[in-house]
Amino acid sequence: xxxxxxxxxxxxxxxxxxxxxxxxxxxxxxxxxxxxxxxxxxxxxxxxxxxxxxxxxxxxxxxxxxxxxxxxxxxxxxxxxxxxxxxxxxxxxxxxxxxxxxxxxxxxxxxxxxx
Amino acid sequence: xxxxxxxxxxxxxxxxxxxxxxxxxxxxxxxxxxxxxxxxxxxxxxxxxxxxxxxxxxxxxxxxxxxxxxxxxxxxxxxxxxxxxxxxxxxxxxxxxxxxxxxxxxxxxxx
Numbered sequence: 001x002x003x004x005x006x007x008x009x010x011x012x013x014x015x016x017x018x019x020x021x022x023x024x025x026x027x028x029x030x031x032x033x034x035x036x037x038x039x040x041x042x043x044x045x046x047x048x049x050x051x052x053x054x055x056x057x058x059x060x061x062x063x064x065x066x067x068x069x070x071x072x073x074x075x076x077x078x079x080x081x082x083x084x085x086x087x088x089x090x091x092x093x094x095x096x097x098x099x100x101x102x103x104x105x106x107x108x109x110x111x112x113x114x115x
Numbered sequence: 116x117x118x119x120x121x122x123x124x125x126x127x128x129x130x131x132x133x134x135x136x137x138x139x140x141x142x143x144x145x146x147x148x149x150x151x152x153x154x155x156x157x158x159x160x161x162x163x164x165x166x167x168x169x170x171x172x173x174x175x176x177x178x179x180x181x182x183x184x185x186x187x188x189x190x191x192x193x194x195x196x197x198x199x200x201x202x203x204x205x206x207x208x209x210x211x212x213x214x215x216x217x218x219x220x221x222x223x224x225x226x
Contacts, residue, residue: 004158028178033214043204052170056213090158097212104149104214 002026004093006107014115018079021110025093026073027063029105032074034066037088046089049074050097078112086114088103117142117209121217125132128195130224136220138205144182150179150190153202153219162203163190168213195224 005024013019025032033056034046045058049068066076072093086110092104109115118141128134138148147166151159163172163179165188171180178191188205204219 006158015220035214035216042218045213045215048213056211058213061199082148088156092159103161104159105161105165109157111156 002108004091004105006089006091006110008110009108010111010113012113012115013081014056014085015081017081018077019112020075020077021089021091021112022105023074023076023091023093025074025091026105029093029095031074031094031097032068032072033092033094033104034076035090035092036060037090038086043090046095049058055097074106081114083114086112088112117145117182117206117211117213119204119205119217121203121220125221125222126226127223130195130197132195132224133191133193133220134195136192136203136205136222137162138188138190138217140186140188140207140209140215142209143179143186144184145207147211148179148181148188148205148207149204149214150177152224153203153204159204170196178212179182195222197226198226200224 007022031050033048037043047057048056052068063079068074090108090109132169144175149164150162181188202219202221206216
């Protein structure tokens, strides 16, 4: 059974550009959540999608957005990149959500560097 | 607002030692608590998931306990090995349904 796949693994952008990251969950998983990991703030929740609907959102500016497709694949987009957006972006999938959230499976992450 | 704290931030032990990692959370109304392992530059690997109705879970040399009333969880690692060296994170899902992580404990097991 394939795990969670994130692409690209590494990317370098300059300030002001925008970036799109992709996440393919484990087959059959309908919940996809995104996290930002930085040395200073640790892991912070960005948003969660379930059945193509955003179910929850963390405390990030509107420059951070996402979506989920009918096949459960998800993308997140960051517009007008800032230096502080440099981070490891992690995606996780699970079969269900909320109070019924089971074990979470994480991808290897997308390492974004903003110059 | 749920806050998760992990102490210590770093821990270095000799191989073969049994050790305990601590995790505390401020809101005891949780759905579940998970322990993860993260190797440098990698994603997270789920180690143990404890539902709110459970007191502990075991997997191999790992045992995690949960005390909701006191807002604490511990991860016990028996007979530590150099391959156990990694950062260990705990995370809770509570009423907001957002997963909240601690900052992690960086474990080094010396041969």
